Amino acid sequence: MSAEQNYIRDIAEIRSMMERSSKFLSLSGWAGVMAGIYALVGAYIVHVFFRFRPQELVYDAQDVMQFNLAGVVTVAASVLVLSIGTAIFLSYQRAAKRRESLWNVTSKRLIITSAVPLVTGGILVLILMMHGLIGLLAPVTLVFYGLALYCASSFTFKEMRALGIIQILLGLLGATFVGFGVLLWAIGFGLLHIVYGIYIHMKHER
Numbered sequence: 597m598s599a600e601q602n603y604i605r606d607i608a609e610i611r612s613m614m615e616r617s618s619k620f621l622s623l624s625g626w627a628g629v630m631a632g633i634y635a636l637v638g639a640y641i642v643h644v645f646f647r648f649r650p651q652e653l654v655y656d657a658q659d660v661m662q663f664n665l666a667g668v669v670t671v672a673a674s675v676l677v678l679s680i681g682t683a684i685f686l687s688y689q690r691a692a693k694r695r696e697s698l699w700n701v702t703s704k705r706l707i708i709t710s711a712v713p714l715v716t717g718g719i720l721v722l723i724l725m726m727h728g729l730i731g732l733l734a735p736v737t738l739v740f741y742g743l744a745l746y747c748a749s750s751f752t753f754k755e756m757r758a759l760g761i762i763q764i765l766l767g768l769l770g771a772t773f774v775g776f777g778v779l780l781w782a783i784g785f786g787l788l789h790i791v792y793g794i795y796i797h798m799k800h801e802r
Contacts, residue, residue, distance in 0.1 A: 623752055624686035625801055628793025631679035635785035638675040642668045643778050650731035650777040665730070675785075690801070706751040713743035734777035738767030738784045753800065759792050 642648040646667045684698075691698040717740025724732050742763030749757035763784050770780040 623796070624683065624690045625793040625795070625797030627679075627683040627686045628789045628796060630682045630686075630793075631675075632786045632789030632791075632793065634675045634678045634682075635789060636782055636787070638671045639778055639782035639786060641671050646671070648778060650734060650774050665725070669725075702751055706748050709751065710744040710748040713740045713747060716740060717743075731774040731777060732771060734781040735767045735770035735774070738763050738770060738781060740767075741785075742767060753796060755792065755796065755799075759788060762788060 646664045648668050688698050717736060720736055720740070721733055724730070724736065742760045742765075745756050745760030745763060747760075749755075749760060766780045766784040770777040
């Protein structure tokens with residue numbers, strides 16, 4: 597019986613080593629929670645203080661002047677920077693505890709794979725802004741972020757794939773019902789990140 601237990605333990609250790617070599621598992625669940633909080637605060641600011649109301653696909657010049665587009669972009673950029681900075685900091689701490697390197701072959705693959713949809717989505721957002729299609733900004737960011745998560749899931753937690761699919765569906769829903777774009781954005785980037793982060797922490801970090 598002892599030999600069988602040792603055999604099972606050896607297999608588990610080999611499997612763990614193979615998973616660590618092919619998966620980036622240092623992503624912190626708390627980083628997702630914080631990103632969700634940042635997103636909720638950001639959505640509240642752009643909706644209340646900058647009067648971002650994406651009820652129409654195209655705004656004329658007078659409509660555009662009714663809200664501060666530069667302020668909206670600044671808030672969105674701040675949410676992005678805070679989320680990335682928090683993720684790097686907490687993931688570095690988690691990697692140090694696991695005695696792993698945060699910057700390795702797997703993390704490089706993860707970044708490169710997710711960068712394609714993220715950069716493409718960012719460029720498309722700039723094009724939409726140039727043409728005044730402000731109402732599509734929130735749905736487009738959800739769709740391309742979801743695509744990035746779906747691609748990145750091959751190199752990290754499998755749960756990220758489901759999160760990516762839900763983000764894509766929320767983005768498509770937001771493109772259909774433009775008036776709910778900010779609300780769906782807050783659900784996708786805010787609420788879902790918090791739920792996902794808590795789930796990852798409970799399942800993989802405790």
